[in-house]
Amino acid sequence: MTTFHSRRNVMAGMTAAVALAAAPLRAASGRKGSQPNVVFIMADDMGYADLSCTGSHHIKTPAIDSIATGGIMLRQGYSSTPICSPTRTALLLGCYAQRFALGLEEPVTANAPPDLGPPSDRPTLASVFRAQGYHTKLIGKWHLGEPGVHGPLQHGYDEFLGIVEGAADYFRHRMVVGGKEVGIGLARDNARTEAGGYLTDTFGDEAVRTIEAAGDKPLFLSLHFNAPHWPWEGREDAAAAKVIGTSTHNDGGSLGKYREMVEIMDQNVAKVLAALDRTGKADNTIVVFTSDNGGERFSETWPFVGQKGEVLEGGIRVPLMMRWPARIAAGSRSDQVMASMDFLPTLLAMAGGNVAKAGRFDGMDLSRQMVGDAAAVERTLFWRFNASAQAAVRQGDWKYVKLGGKEHLFNLAQDERERAERALAEPQRLAAMRDLWDQWNAQMLPYRVNGASESLKGSYPDRY
Template structure:
């Protein structure tokens, strides 16, 4: 059965942990359910329990999202992540000449916008409007204060198009408002046959730890945007709830305009959680290739195609969802930039579908590498090799390397063969959280 080309909304949270949402086992907050809207989308759509991000840090995953290819193919993604020191660089960013998810969709007749975080290089060499988006509102950098909208370097970092935008308000709400405005303007065209693609990239629940009611903290945070001395679990959960409320408003707008049935909404996180996140039962978090750093929520809702109540153990990565969106839209990849991502359209039609293929990661930090194939995972950290059966041991505690050396050798050889097809990590590539790990409480 054929369907109209869907509108597409790709929602990306920032540093959200695997179990932060209620539908992934997250605990209720003191104020009640943390994510009722997203829980509802999962119940009425498809939830994946074995889905991954392309990287355990922000910028590289976003390269994978934008290109539907392994981020290692681009020099900018070797910086983990791109930070304010990259301002003015003509190297560290997403090249405007590279085809992207929005540029391909736009060429295929879609209206396109990014509302939220960019984090793929600074103007004038790079920017959303140079990589396929018609409209943009949000910060260029990785993290900004929710009220002053200043980056860790102290620069005001809020843009409308390519011009700085002074706009009062809590950033999560501002991103929602601009996304709503886009949907309101595009819905009539969508009804008439011109679909839209909206990247909705919230900065929540990334530091600093500020809720909608915490404007008084802005001056305190100005001195240390990483907010090492602040925050708590309840604040963190409230930040997620504010994002969830915004998503609810957008879903209501889709329904009000009668385009909800033919809109594919996908939700995920750019990497695993950070300080206050819940990754249970996974170990590790942001910066790690252990499961807590790369396994993330994946929720898809598209009433015209996806049956309610679906749950899948299919393993996938960020770039697969970008390939899926191109497939759903009937848009072909550029022949000179073949996709590494694999379309999940069969999964959207049938939650029982599965297709085993290897997934690969590498990380400059601590010489990390990882591969997943079926229920098995190969991991290297600090020169030590590990082999885990994730079906039995999601916490990666029982190293099977010595009892199954043949499997370890085969997976290590497969990883090295894959790695040989990727550009080497440049010697000058840096990796940084933006603050010293020694300042943080140790796990």
């Protein structure tokens, strides 16, 4: 059981997250001085227990499982928010999404301001690697703005092939609303493009080609599958896709179809891993697998409760595993708490970059924890969703939750299912954690009121 810290100490720790991290990790590989490639794979709406290695009852994912068995698996991995585009904001910028106008959109929709996107003056997960001499590419879902204005190429990626909006039909490659295709859909770099086939395979094949063409220049590849996000379609559903009236596909899907979608994604991960082996890059490539938030209707989150759109563990606890044969011992397991915004400083440090010079981030450099050079460090993390109707703080083993106007307190070390209410037994802890969340929330941008943000142009209080 963790100790109960004072509010002053915790807030000081939050504001100096990077400084709390251990000394920088020296880049190391099988060849002296060489930089590791990075392949960052993210699923869309995958529940914690949707993989064989995390407890699925019916889905087989041998390729993804091999990342865990060949490296380190973190059971306490989190998405920085319980929904897609804010988490992608946190991942890209290494900070709480709520610091930025973009992060207030839950998620980004057609009703968002047309020029909305990541702030152009901020370092990103892609730009910090490009500054290190990497070739950077995003394959898959973007969902953070329109190409040419706020697309991947405007925020650190050298190349992009993927879907612009939050979802797309797996065969038509665009959103379908009222029977009509809308939005940009599939784009290459800054313009819409056409491609045939099943979208998960399209992304996997592009990743293989990218790895094979990479040469000796280090590669930073973001592979953001849209699977297993709706619409509920497998490889044999091309004919059905032509008549689906809406991409949300509310009347479709099944456990079997969901299994098929996840297993197709796993097959594409297998192709990517095989390409790394075939090109001799596997030993010095960091491969990450995670999800953008908890699962939706057909996913498993056991033993956690909640789902996408909720700050309960099922909405924010996600699979998280990392493989780097040159530095990470196979079969490693860790209780380290890690969130989406931690990947920027952590991966940059693992590649030999200087995190302090790159910028200031809420995310913590956990590189030494990943390679086994340091013990797990205690974290305090915050969540907010749906105009503050949902709030959560995790401080060590303790978690404060506000849902529907009611407050709860749980000890996750004893009760990770969030069912053994501790609020009445620990009123002082409850009050202190509520105050912690209020202090954190005061540093974030306010939600938009009556359709307009109170501070839409802002991003970051003065201390950042």
